[in-house]
Amino acid sequence: MRVGVLALQGAFREHLLMLGSLGADTLKVTKSEHLAGLDALILPGGESTAMVRIAAGTDLFATLRERMADGLPVFGTCAGLILLADRLSDDSLGGYDRLGGLDVTVARNAYGRQRESFTTPLTVRGLDEPVEGTFIRAPQILELGPGTEVLSRHDNVPVRVRQGSVWGASFHPELGTDGRIHAEFLHQLGAAA
Template sequence: MEAGGAAHQRSVGVLSLQGSFNEHIAALRRLGVMGVEVRKAEHLEKIGSLIIPGGESTTMAKLAHYHNLFPALREFVKSGRPVWGTCAGLIFLADRAIGQKNGGQEFIGGLDCTVHRNFFGSQLQSFEIDLLVSKLAAKEGGPASFRGVFIRAPAIMEVGPDVEVLADYTVHVNDSTNAKIVTSLRGLEDKKSSSTQKVVVAARQGNLLVTAFHPELTKDTRWHSFFLKMSVENNEEHGLSISKEVASSEVKGPIFLPIFE
């Protein structure tokens, strides 16, 4: 409980340097929650949870470095406040990464996993597929599948013992349509004896949630609802509540990407 003994409202922040932050804010709005655009370290002091959206991870990292955001973002993660990373956001939160360009990029870290950047190939190899999400459905209701939108997406190759897998995807090695996907397995443990390769595309570890796909580009808001429940649980521990009224004064009106059925 903060000074004064009263419960304070805390908003959900969305890192708004680049990428699909407007789409996340729109999804939160559909659930009756106003998202706050986060661009500076001081903005993190006013929120109780944070979404790191998909986008171009190298560009996002350069902008975060330019604004000196990495120290504050790492402290935010260490504070135990909920953080959800989608696509590029997943890469930011991973402790380890492979498939990087020379020189790599800066990370926030916190999630005990190894992520392969651009595992699913280039922009032209983007795809949609129904994923089995039984744990999500058990908590949020609805069907046991979720339409995953993968855009130049990463994948989690290995997870630590404290990481809960929420969704995975099986690559069929002998399927010629996945030939370029399979080439990204080079440098990993030899799996030639197997006809499939399973990778993790959604996971949770404590206050951290990650998805390799883009829930904000669908009408299904169950992942956002799942994250809000994480935020509520965390805030209740500290005598806080999710703000449903406070919106960012910097929001100029969202530019929406296509929303897939």
């Protein structure tokens, strides 16, 4: 199982380390050629504005959209969720190309500023024990499309969702040592994690 991590900016190193600790073969993805041969891709947290600006003028997002249309599993965390959301509550990334593909409406930075970041236990469907969710200037999922499934909630608000092979999380599952969210993603791909 070869899993790429978009490495334009943000917490890509932490995702690579987490995936590696679970036995996945990993690759830093910085250009469209890197998407060939991948079994899945993670879009990390970071600055969504920086990511779309770095990708602008390249064919990376266009190629990734094609791979997603062909069924490539993708998991976006924090800023990655913003890139995958079909709709934003404001036009703060207007004019920049995003990926889309996840039928949700998202509000950027809805959980507050950097100093208001927090970590909290999250109940995860299918797991006996909570996982720690770290929210850093996190987006909030405001609306779900009819085919979007909620996998985790915080204060009754969806914070991790899935629509087919496209997953999104408001929080950073890669920060810390608990690999169960990544293991679940790999398991759904058919990998032994």
